Amino acid sequence: MAMTLHVDIVSAEEEIFSGTANMVFAPAEMGEVGIAPRHTPLLTRLKPGEVRVQVEGQEEQFFYVSGGMLEIQPHIVTVLADTAARAKDLDEAAALKAKERAEKAMEDKQSDFDYAKAQAELAEAVAQLRTIQKLRKKSGG
Amino acid sequence: MAGAKEIRTQIKSIQNTQKITKAMEMVAASKMRKAQDRMRASRPYAEKMRTVVAHMGRAHPEYRHPFLIERDAKRVGLIIISSDRGLCGGLNINLFKKAVRSMTEWKGQNLEIDLAVIGGKAMGFFKRLGGNVVSENSQLGDSPGIETLIGSVKVMLDAYDEGKIDRLYLANNQFVNTMTQSPQVEQLLPVIGDETDEELKHHWDYIYEPDARSVMDQLLMRYVESLVYQGVVENIACEMAARMVAMKAASDNAGELIDGLQLVYNKARQAAITQELSEIVAGAAAV
Numbered sequence: 519m520a521m522t523l524h525v526d527i528v529s530a531e532e533e534i535f536s537g538t539a540n541m542v543f544a545p546a547e548m549g550e551v552g553i554a555p556r557h558t559p560l561l562t563r564l565k566p567g568e569v570r571v572q573v574e575g576q577e578e579q580f581f582y583v584s585g586g587m588l589e590i591q592p593h594i595v596t597v598l599a600d601t602a603a604r605a606k607d608l609d610e611a612a613a614l615k616a617k618e619r620a621e622k623a624m625e626d627k628q629s630d631f632d633y634a635k636a637q638a639e640l641a642e643a644v645a646q647l648r649t650i651q652k653l654r655k656k657s658g659g
Numbered sequence: 660m661a662g663a664k665e666i667r668t669q670i671k672s673i674q675n676t677q678k679i680t681k682a683m684e685m686v687a688a689s690k691m692r693k694a695q696d697r698m699r700a701s702r703p704y705a706e707k708m709r710t711v712v713a714h715m716g717r718a719h720p721e722y723r724h725p726f727l728i729e730r731d732a733k734r735v736g737l738i739i740i741s742s743d744r745g746l747c748g749g750l751n752i753n754l755f756k757k758a759v760r761s762m763t764e765w766k767g768q769n770l771e772i773d774l775a776v777i778g779g780k781a782m783g784f785f786k787r788l789g790g791n792v793v794s795e796n797s798q799l800g801d802s803p804g805i806e807t808l809i810g811s812v813k814v815m816l817d818a819y820d821e822g823k824i825d826r827l828y829l830a831n832n833q834f835v836n837t838m839t840q841s842p843q844v845e846q847l848l849p850v851i852g853d854e855t856d857e858e859l860k861h862h863w864d865y866i867y868e869p870d871a872r873s874v875m876d877q878l879l880m881r882y883v884e885s886l887v888y889q890g891v892v893e894n895i896a897c898e899m900a901a902r903m904v905a906m907k908a909a910s911d912n913a914g915e916l917i918d919g920l921q922l923v924y925n926k927a928r929q930a931a932i933t934q935e936l937s938e939i940v941a942g943a944a945a946v
Contacts, residue, residue: 526703526707528703528704528707529704530701530704530805530884530885530888531697531700531701531704531804531805532700532701532703532704533700533703533704536703546868547868547869548868548869558866559714559718559863559864559865559866560865560866560867560868561711561715561865561866561867561868561874561875561878562867562868562869562874563868563873563874563877586881587711587874587877587878587881589711589714591714596707596710596711598704598707598708598711598881600881601804601805601806609809609810609813610813611810612806612809612810612813613794613809613810613811613813613814613817614810615810616775616794616795616796616810616811616813616814617793617794617810617814619794619795619796619797620775620776620792620793620794620795623782623786623792623795624786624792
């Protein structure tokens with residue numbers, strides 16, 4: 519019996535491929551790797567490129583990944599693909615933005631607080647109006 | 660016919676409200692189905708991630724990543740995921756209650772707390788409560804991509820790296836089924852490895868390319884991100900389910916109110932007719 523690998527290609531938002539294969543090629547950071555069954559355990563990052571999956575008796579399948587991680591166990595290959603374009607400074611910018619938003623929202627005590635206060639005042643005014651209307655109705659007959 | 664007109668207007672206004680709640684119920688139902696699909700679609704990644712991290716926890720690298728090492732806690736981080744909009748029953752409040760309970764517990768142990776909030780409701784609540792909010796993220800919409808969450812998570816991971824916080828928790832709603840959503844607070848960092856070992860017990864290690872440190876850095880970062888993303892997607896499914904149930908209850912209540920008012924209205928009408936008739940009869944008898 520021919521030896522096979524179990525291959526899973528997943529991204530955070532969906533499962534891309536799951537099945538058995540004879541050989542898998544992936545764009546690892548240090549160069550493309552070809553993985554045959556009983557490969558030694560390996561953990562590496564992926565560059566943007568193609569993951570090729572060879573299944574016996576079928577055409578080779580291609581999957582584009584924009585980066586991610588590759589884990590190899592002797593009979594399991596797992597590709598954890600990134601969906602978003604990732605770079606250190608991009609992440610940094612996103613983090614800064616999140617921080618800024620928090621600071622702004624915390625400083626901006628006015629808006630939310632006043633909203634609650636205004637709501638309370640409005641409820642009071644409505645109640646007053648209702649009483650006035652009732653009184654008027656009574657006196658007006 | 661005293662009050663008949665008022666009752667009629669009131670019935671009309673309740674009917675209008677009922678129309679709105681019914682529409683919201685149906686919108687929430689269809690959105691819930693989509694949110695559940697998304698939740699299911701993102702599950703394989705989280706599962707694979709968990710397996711790989713568990714494998715890595717059992718490998719024996721020379722380098723021990725800080726995310727895997729337990730240290731004495733002085734300050735903890737908490738990521739809270741809530742919805743952006745209300746009208747979804749007690750969903751957010753139940754979660755906040757649970758989070759606040761954990762926070763009081765930590766405060767009892769003299770731990771300080773940093774908060775990262777995701778969702779408008781959490782921001783409003785913890786601002787009023789007076790928590791130390793270090794990052795904020797809201798208006799994610801119904802189908803957020805993972806890239807919208809990177810910032811919030813990175814703030815916390817950086818704080819952990821720099822030793823500002825010593826533990827990281829995640830609070831979100833777990834989707835049990837349409838009727839039940841259970842709030843939970845779970846630990847993200849340091850990573851708790853599960854000890855369900857099979858054949859990987861013997862001494863082995865990966866080949867790391869280019870080196871253990873950078874590979875583990877990236878992997879663990881993605882791991883935490885994927886957990887948070889999963890939390891957000893799940894919370895959206897919860898929100899929609901809770902809104903659907905709340906709006907259904909509101910429509911039912913409106914229906915009951917209308918029935919009651921209709922009864923009062925009919926009685927008033929009947930009384931007016933009877934009175935008029937007896938007046939006419941009395942008038943005719945007098946002639």
